[in-house]
Amino acid sequence: MTKRHAEVNGIKIAFDIRGSGPPLVLIMGYRLNSRAWPLDFIEALAERFTVVLFDNRGTGLSDKPTFGYELSNMAKDVCGLLDHLEIARANVLGYSMGGAIAQELVCRYPERVISLVLCATLCGGRRAVYARPTVISIMHDLDGLDPAGAARRIWTVTYDPKYLAANVDKVERQMQRELETPTPLHAADLQFQAFVDFDTSEALSSVRSPTLIMTGDGDVLIPPRNSEVMAELIPDAQLVILRGFAHRVIWESTAQCATLIGNFLEQTQETANASRSYAG
Amino acid sequence: MRHAAMPDDPGCPRKGVPGVTSVSTILEPAAGFIDETLRTFGLPLFWPYDSLEAAAEVFLNSSDAVYRGQNVRYGDGKPVVLVPGHLGGDVTLAPLSMWLHAIGYRPAKSNILITINDHLLDKPLTVASRGAALRVGRKTVMIAFDTGLRSALRVAEVERDYVSDVIAVGLSDPMPAVPAGVRLHIIEGARRASVVPDHEVNPVQGSRALLYVNPAAWRILAGIFAGNTDHAARSILVHLCRRIRI
Numbered sequence: 001m002t003k004r005h006a007e008v009n010g011i012k013i014a015f016d017i018r019g020s021g022p023p024l025v026l027i028m029g030y031r032l033n034s035r036a037w038p039l040d041f042i043e044a045l046a047e048r049f050t051v052v053l054f055d056n057r058g059t060g061l062s063d064k065p066t067f068g069y070e071l072s073n074m075a076k077d078v079c080g081l082l083d084h085l086e087i088a089r090a091n092v093l094g095y096s097m098g099g100a101i102a103q104e105l106v107c108r109y110p111e112r113v114i115s116l117v118l119c120a121t122l123c124g125g126r127r128a129v130y131a132r133p134t135v136i137s138i139m140h141d142l143d144g145l146d147p148a149g150a151a152r153r154i155w156t157v158t159y160d161p162k163y164l165a166a167n168v169d170k171v172e173r174q175m176q177r178e179l180e181t182p183t184p185l186h187a188a189d190l191q192f193q194a195f196v197d198f199d200t201s202e203a204l205s206s207v208r209s210p211t212l213i214m215t216g217d218g219d220v221l222i223p224p225r226n227s228e229v230m231a232e233l234i235p236d237a238q239l240v241i242l243r244g245f246a247h248r249v250i251w252e253s254t255a256q257c258a259t260l261i262g263n264f265l266e267q268t269q270e271t272a273n274a275s276r277s278y279a280g
Numbered sequence: 281m282r283h284a285a286m287p288d289d290p291g292c293p294r295k296g297v298p299g300v301t302s303v304s305t306i307l308e309p310a311a312g313f314i315d316e317t318l319r320t321f322g323l324p325l326f327w328p329y330d331s332l333e334a335a336a337e338v339f340l341n342s343s344d345a346v347y348r349g350q351n352v353r354y355g356d357g358k359p360v361v362l363v364p365g366h367l368g369g370d371v372t373l374a375p376l377s378m379w380l381h382a383i384g385y386r387p388a389k390s391n392i393l394i395t396i397n398d399h400l401l402d403k404p405l406t407v408a409s410r411g412a413a414l415r416v417g418r419k420t421v422m423i424a425f426d427t428g429l430r431s432a433l434r435v436a437e438v439e440r441d442y443v444s445d446v447i448a449v450g451l452s453d454p455m456p457a458v459p460a461g462v463r464l465h466i467i468e469g470a471r472r473a474s475v476v477p478d479h480e481v482n483p484v485q486g487s488r489a490l491l492y493v494n495p496a497a498w499r500i501l502a503g504i505f506a507g508n509t510d511h512a513a514r515s516i517l518v519h520l521c522r523r524i525r526i
Contacts, residue, residue: 066418143386186417189357193384196354 005061008080009073014061015054015081019046022114022269023087025078026053027105029096029120030195031188033060036178038251044258048266049091054081056098058187069190071097071198075104082112091265093117095250096222097191100124100198107203115268116211117261120219120247122226123233125201129225131157139221140192147182151175160218160246174251204233210268211237214260216245216252238264313396319453320366320426321489334487337494341486344495347379352502355384358421359412362387363405363432365425365450368492369394375493376423385505388412388420398452401431409435410442419444423501425492426450436462447504450491465504467497 005012016034024045028034034053045051055062057077058069068074078101082090091114094102099121106113122128130136135157142150155164155171164171211234215227224241231239240260245252321327345351360380362373369392370377377387390408395401409420420443424432429448436443437459445463451472458464458479466481469488484496491497 184417185415186357189355189384189386189416193354193356196384 003061006081006084008084009068009077011057011063011065011068011077013054013057013063013077013081015052015085017085018042018051018053019049021049022265023085023090024049024051024265025082025090025092026051027078027092027094027098027101028056028059029094029098030191031059031183032178033062033181033183035060035180036174038174038254040254041250041258044255045262048262052081052085052087052090054078055181056101056191058191059183060181064184064187066186066190069187069194071101071194072104072108074101074194075108078105079109079112088112089114091115091117093119093261094121095119096121096247097195100195100200103200103204103207104198106207106209107200110206110208113209114272115265116207116209117264118211118213118227118230119257120215120222120227120249121230122222123199123201123204123230124197125199127201127229127233128199129223129229131221131223135220147179148175151179157221158247160216160244160248160252162244163246163252201229201233204230205235207234207237210264210271212240212261212264213237214240214242214249214257216242216247216249218244218246219249221247309397316366316397316427330487330489334490337487337490341493341495346495346498346502349379349383352383352499353506355380355505357416358385358418358505359409359416360385360387361390361405361408361412361420361422363390363401363422363424363428364392364395365452365492366395366398366427368425368428373425373492376498379498383502386412386416388415395428398427398431401428402434405431405435406439409439413442421445421447421505423447423449427452430456433457433459433462433464445504447501449497449501450488467491467500 003014003016005014014034026034026037028036033055037053042051042053056074058064078092089112092102092105094100094117096119099118102116102118103121103123106116138157139154142153145153152175159171213227213231213234215222215224217224227239227241231237242249242253242256250257322330362377364370364373370389380387388408388411390401390404392401392404405422409422413420419441422432422436422443422445424446429446429452432446432448433456436446440461443462445465447465447467449467451466451468464479466479468481468483469491470483470485472488482500484491484494484500486494486496
């Protein structure tokens with residue numbers, strides 16, 4: 001549970017820090033708070049990095065105003081949190097809408113990002129491939145459902161059907177953890193609008209941070225084609241498409257994702273160190 | 281000792297006068313209804329022409345891109361209460377309600393079958409606007425059609441904690457006073473736009489009876505929603521400039 005608070009960008013942001021090593025900021029996706037990260041995933045990363053977890057505005061224990069949900073402003077929240085923690089540069093991992101915030105962060109504050117990991121996300125704009133209307137309506141039309149009912153409805157498009165059938169109890173426990181501090185409707189709506197408005201397709205070609213793009217090939221919410229598009233736009237980006245996983249790829253394949261991300265970040269760190277010593 | 285009430289005592293229950301009371305009870309509302317109908321829809325002499333014009337307009341506009349949500353900013357989930365005009369109800373406003381929902385707002389049902397007297401709208405609108413605001417966690421926007429504007433303004437004045445804006449689509453005749461603190465935006469048929477001297481009016485071409493499905497009106501609605509605050513500030517500025525004759 002995130003317990004500490006920072007006054008950032010005019011609001012209170014709840015955060016927590018785990019582990020030690022180079023800093024790694026995790027940015028969560030639409031409607032979810034930092035409690036949603038799989039515990040095994042956090043533990044695995046915390047063995048190699050100082051993991052910074054925080055609740056996006058409108059979620060968890062952070063403030064839930066009715067303004068400021070533009071993803072560029074939410075990237076400013078992250079930047080402000082780094083300032084508060086006196087972290088000059090950090091590795092950044094963004095999942096889904098968090099990936100969009102990470103893109104805004106790296107485009108607007110490139111000097112703050114060491115390496116970037118974009119998971120199950122898109123770049124917006126004309127090149128983005130959006131989900132089918134039926135999938136979007138499952139995500140968004142939740143009127144009359146209680147939080148648990150809404151979460152169960154959303155599962156059907158975020159988890160792989162086979163994984164869901166085999167792991168209902170695990171998914172149920174995950175949901176209970178996510179719903180300890182449910183996201184209010186207004187915050188979810190404003191985040192959704194911001195995600196629809198978001199577009200970094202023009203700016204991604206200027207990204208110079210080493211970037212890993214990963215997705216599941218069965219993602220119906222943010223189709224994997226989006227990752228291919230981002231890999232084309234970001235210079236020298238690495239693309240990994242994990243077979244047999246859906247939008248919740250990190251939850252479905254936790255150990256594999258943690259290893260993949262950890263190895264990528266350490267490898268880019270070593271490459272940077274090597275090039276620095278070569279230049280020196 | 282209690283005295284028997286005198287016939288001219290205000291507290292004394294009066295006996296009804298058979299005949300006179302019943303006729304006035306029937307005639308007064310009927311006269312009001314007819315008057316309202318004529319004010320809203322004009323003289324029956326012109327109804328066949330208006331119907332033809334409306335049918336042609338529906339046919340010509342049916343493929344407008346705004347109905348498919350194109351070139352309209354996705355909504356921020358604000359709760360919206362639709363207030364029907366004279367002889368309107370939830371059914372007549374269903375197309376607009378579905379469209380608002382599709383582009384990202386949260387229209388709330390008012391549970392009004394048909395409007396024959398705008399005073400009867402006050403209670404269901406109060407319930408709807410308050411319920412929507414509490415459910416979503418944000419103030420409601422009311423979109424009021426012609427005579428429904430009177431009720432919308434009455435409710436907005438009382439329910440300021442739950443209503444942020446009133447958007448009038450077609451004005452009632454006569455135009456009610458706008459309570460202080462209520463942000464009003466106006467969309468009106470171009471033929472009648474000149475009758476509102478003190479407010480900025482967004483005029484739209486077409487049949488006034490079909491404003492609730494007019495694509496130009498929907499585009500303006502989307503614009504008002506997208507730039508709510510800016511638009512409100514501009515309206516107030518125009519209003520003040522006109523007041524002090526700048």
